[in-house]
Structures are given as C-alpha cells and as structure tokens.
Amino acid sequence: MQTQQSALGPIPVPAAGECASGLFTFARDEGLAKYTWPYIAIAGAASGPTVLVTAGIHAAEYTGIEAAIRLGRGIDPTHVRGILLVLPLLNRPGFYERSVYVNPEDGDNLNRVFPGDPKGRWGERFAHRLLTEIVTRCEYAIDLHAGDLIEDLTPFVIYRETGEAALDERIRKMASAYGARWAVKCAPTGERPGSLYALAALNGVASMLAESGGRGLLIEQDVARHVRGVTNILRAIGALDGAPEAVAPPRVVNSFDWLRSPLEGIFHTRVKIEQQVKAGDIVGELVDLVGEPLATVRAPATGVVLFVVTSPAIKKDGLLLAIGAL
Ligand SMILES: [Zn+2]
Known part of the structure; x- marks a missing residue:
C-alpha cells in the first residue's frame, strides 16, 4: 500500500477515481525521445498497490497489445484500489514495421536487454529508463505476450523466483490466478x-509474463484469455474490487527446452502446440531448397509442445519450437 503518487516517472497519474490516457517519452535522450509511447493510467478511488501492465515488448504479439488496451479502457476507476498503469506497446519502433522478435533501432530483442545500460545501445537505454523510472516504482508487474508473427503457442505463464520468500509467494499468487494450464519458472535453455x-522480480517487483495467441492474429478467445487472466490477478492481489474466480493453478514444467535448427532449410513441423511428445520422437524435418532431406529433428525431452515456429524458412540456429519438460 502506498499513498497517491502524482507521477510514475514520465507518466502523470490522474486524480483519485479518474482515468487518463496519452503519450509519454524519455526526455534527454535523442534516440529515445524521437518516439512517444502510449499509456493508460487509472487512479483508483481507494488506496492500494501500484500495478503495471505492459505489452508489445515484441511488436507483433498483438493479443497482448489488444488485451492491454482493452483492460485500460474497460476497468472502472471506482473499482480500482491503488494505481493501474497500462503500457500497451513497449516496442514502439517495431510496431508499424511489423518487426519479429527484435527492435529495428538496433536489431536486439528488447526482452533480453534488461536491466539495460544508460550508455548502451537503443534497447539497453530504453530498458534502463523503463526499469528505473517506471517498473521499480510499482509493486506488481504483468507483461503480456503472444506467439510472435511466426509462432503459435498454447497459453502459459512464466515467472522466476528470487529466493525472497514473501516476494516469491506474491509472484506465485499472481501466476496461479491467471488461469493458464502450464507455467515455466526457469530460464529457457541456451537463452x-x-x-x-x-x-x-530481481528488483523486488512481483512480476510475471503471460502468453496467449500468436501468428499475428487477433483471435477473440486469445485476447479475452489475457483480459480475464489479468482481471483475476488484479482481484487476487487486492488491486480491483470483487472476489477472484477460482481457477486451477498451472502445472509447472521441469524445464523449457528451446530447439534450434542445426542448419538453414525448409522446416516441416510434425507436431502441434499442446501435443505431448517423448524424448527422441521426431518433431520435424529439414529439407533444402530443392526438397532434399537435410536433417531429422527429435524431441530433446519428454514433455508438452509449448510453442512452434509456423514459418518454414529457418536460418542456421533459428528457433523451431519449444518443449516444456514433464
Ligand atoms: Zn514475446
């Protein structure tokens, strides 16, 4: 709990009981300041935690972006306790470019550059400013994703534990309230x-990531899952009036194994999302540009297919799919 703040870094917070939306920027940095970022800020009528909802750190993960906008516009401030700040599009440079995975300003994956560097590349400077000026001013943070433009996935949540018992308990409470079937709580292999x-989380903010939808499609069911999941988290942590819906907690996978291609080629996937595979099962085949077989790809672990890359055009070391080991 904290008293009403008048600003969260560069973002003004409206008076209690009000909602405001607009654009903000990061001043005193030419590269960053040529962009503006959208925000929706809701100040609850009652006091409570400061909660951040972000999306679009991967610019073509549209279900997250759409769900964040819908949450920001749909939540009545009179039902909010504390402050809800929604940043629906973090990868602003990549949005109209339809960038897959990366930020066109420097070619980096924005979700790999935190905590950032005030003197670093574009994404590192952005990450530093976002983390120090906004994220660490919040008690909770939820980052909404989807499969990227060329990925399909089954819904899951990701979080990491910090070793700090009270914080980890708050993180698990969030992850359990989203309503996903699967949870990942370790770093992806090789990433x-x-x-x-x-x-x-490492800076003391109870935080998690949620995945729903993908392939560049705005499917209502996928957007609605994010909206419902975040709404339920807000209720579970006391940031929104109403009792949380009782949902089954996710099953935590033992590891999150990302498969990369041994060479460039055309990939024929042999598995679908949510399919369970055994270690050694054939999950796909690579052929060259005249169809000659190049390699057979096998599951490295027994588990569930959490995401697959839907584009057949794969570079050497390109991502193919991921298995949550069971
Ligand atoms: Zn993503």
Whole structure:
C-alpha cells in the first residue's frame, strides 16, 4: 500500500477515481525521445498497490497489445484500489514495421536487454529508463505476450523466483490466478537472461509474463484469455474490487527446452502446440531448397509442445519450437 503518487516517472497519474490516457517519452535522450509511447493510467478511488501492465515488448504479439488496451479502457476507476498503469506497446519502433522478435533501432530483442545500460545501445537505454523510472516504482508487474508473427503457442505463464520468500509467494499468487494450464519458472535453455519480468522480480517487483495467441492474429478467445487472466490477478492481489474466480493453478514444467535448427532449410513441423511428445520422437524435418532431406529433428525431452515456429524458412540456429519438460 502506498499513498497517491502524482507521477510514475514520465507518466502523470490522474486524480483519485479518474482515468487518463496519452503519450509519454524519455526526455534527454535523442534516440529515445524521437518516439512517444502510449499509456493508460487509472487512479483508483481507494488506496492500494501500484500495478503495471505492459505489452508489445515484441511488436507483433498483438493479443497482448489488444488485451492491454482493452483492460485500460474497460476497468472502472471506482473499482480500482491503488494505481493501474497500462503500457500497451513497449516496442514502439517495431510496431508499424511489423518487426519479429527484435527492435529495428538496433536489431536486439528488447526482452533480453534488461536491466539495460544508460550508455548502451537503443534497447539497453530504453530498458534502463523503463526499469528505473517506471517498473521499480510499482509493486506488481504483468507483461503480456503472444506467439510472435511466426509462432503459435498454447497459453502459459512464466515467472522466476528470487529466493525472497514473501516476494516469491506474491509472484506465485499472481501466476496461479491467471488461469493458464502450464507455467515455466526457469530460464529457457541456451537463452540469455535479461527479460523484463525477471529483472523486475530481481528488483523486488512481483512480476510475471503471460502468453496467449500468436501468428499475428487477433483471435477473440486469445485476447479475452489475457483480459480475464489479468482481471483475476488484479482481484487476487487486492488491486480491483470483487472476489477472484477460482481457477486451477498451472502445472509447472521441469524445464523449457528451446530447439534450434542445426542448419538453414525448409522446416516441416510434425507436431502441434499442446501435443505431448517423448524424448527422441521426431518433431520435424529439414529439407533444402530443392526438397532434399537435410536433417531429422527429435524431441530433446519428454514433455508438452509449448510453442512452434509456423514459418518454414529457418536460418542456421533459428528457433523451431519449444518443449516444456514433464
Ligand atoms: Zn514475446
């Protein structure tokens, strides 16, 4: 609980019981300040926690972006306790470029560069300003994602534990209230750290990431899942009036195994999202540009397919799919 704040970094907070939307920027940095970012800020009539909902750190993950906008516009401030700040599009440079995975300003994945660097590349400077001026001023943070433009996925949540018991308990409470079937609580194999949700948690903010939808499609069911999941989290943490819906907690997978391609080629996937596979099962085949077989790809672990890349055009080391080990 905290008293009413008049601003969260560069974003003005409206008077209690009111909602405001607009654009903000990060001043004193030419590269950042040429962009503006959308926000919706809701100040509850009653006091309570400061909660941040972000989306679009991957610019073509539209279900997250749409759900964040819908949440910001749909929640009545008279039902809010505390402050709800919605930033529906973090990767502002990538949105109209329809960038997959990366930020066109520097080619980096914005969700791998936290905590950032005030003297670094575009994304590192953005990450530093976002984390220090906004994220760490909040008690809770929820980052909404989807499969990217060329990914399909089954809904899941991701969080990391910090070793601090009270904080981890708050994080688990959030992840359990979303209503996803699966949860990942460890870093993906072979991937760099530096995710927003992870660095938020390491800075004392109860935070998590939720995945729903993908392939560049705005499917109502996928958007609605995010809206319902976040609404339920807000109720569970006391940021919104009303009793939370009782939902089954997610099953935590043992590891999150990302498969990358041994060479470039055309990938024929042999599995679907949510399919359960055994270690050694064939999950796809790679052929060259005249159809000659190049490689057979096998599951590295027994588990559930959490996401698949839907584009067949795969570079060497390109991502193919991910398995949540069971
Ligand atoms: Zn994403």
